Amino acid sequence: MDREPTVFESRVYEALCRVPAGKVVTYKTLGHAVGxxxxxxxxxxxxxxxxxxxxxxxxxxxxxxxxxxxxxxxxGEKIERKRKLLAKEGVKFDEAGKLLDEGCLLADVPLD
DNA sequence: CACCTGACATAAT
DNA sequence: AATTATGCCAGGT
Structure with missing residues (x-):
């Protein structure tokens, strides 16, 4: 089902783009960034x-x-790909899918 | 317009 | 510690 992003989604993506490679954020942090x-x-x-x-x-x-x-x-395989992508960026997860380096977790989304 | 769903979070049991 | 219940917020039907 193709549809263009809603305003809210765009807002979220925008904030998400401020997350540098090799770092991750939680949904909550991202949510805080977009209010x-x-x-x-x-x-x-x-x-x-x-x-x-x-x-x-x-x-x-x-x-x-x-x-x-x-x-x-x-x-599923998508998740495996996600793990690999993050590993490639320097964010490693263990077999349980748990983040190893918590230092990769941003406490807040940086402003531009 | 009302109800349901969902890649969540937090509190309570 | 694990599971269940409740709260959140926007999108879809």
Missing amino acids: CASGQAIGNAMRRNPFAPEVPCHRVIPATLMLGGFMGDVI
């Missing part, structure tokens, strides 16, 4: 459309520091 108190809405925005690496949605993980989801799935 949204619900990570669920953020997750929705991610899940909707622009998944693929065009927007670094793979740099967003739940507060549990697990892999979370990717490309509309919470488990």
Whole structure:
């Protein structure tokens, strides 16, 4: 189902683009950056459309520091790809899908 | 316009 | 510590 991003989504993507490679943020942090108190809405925005690496949605993980989801799935090959992508950027996860280097986690989304 | 869904978070059991 | 319930927020039907 193709549709263009809504204003809210665009806002989220914009904030997301401020996350440098090799770093990750939680849905909550990202939500805080866009003034949204619900990570669920953020997750929705991610899940909707622009998944693929065009927007670094793979740099967003739940507060549990697990892999979370990717490309509309919470488990599967997509997630494996996400893990590899992040590993390539310097963010390593263990087999349980848990973030190893918490130093890669941004406490806040930097401004431009 | 009302109800349901969802890649979340937090509190309570 | 694990599971369940409640709160959040925007999108879809």
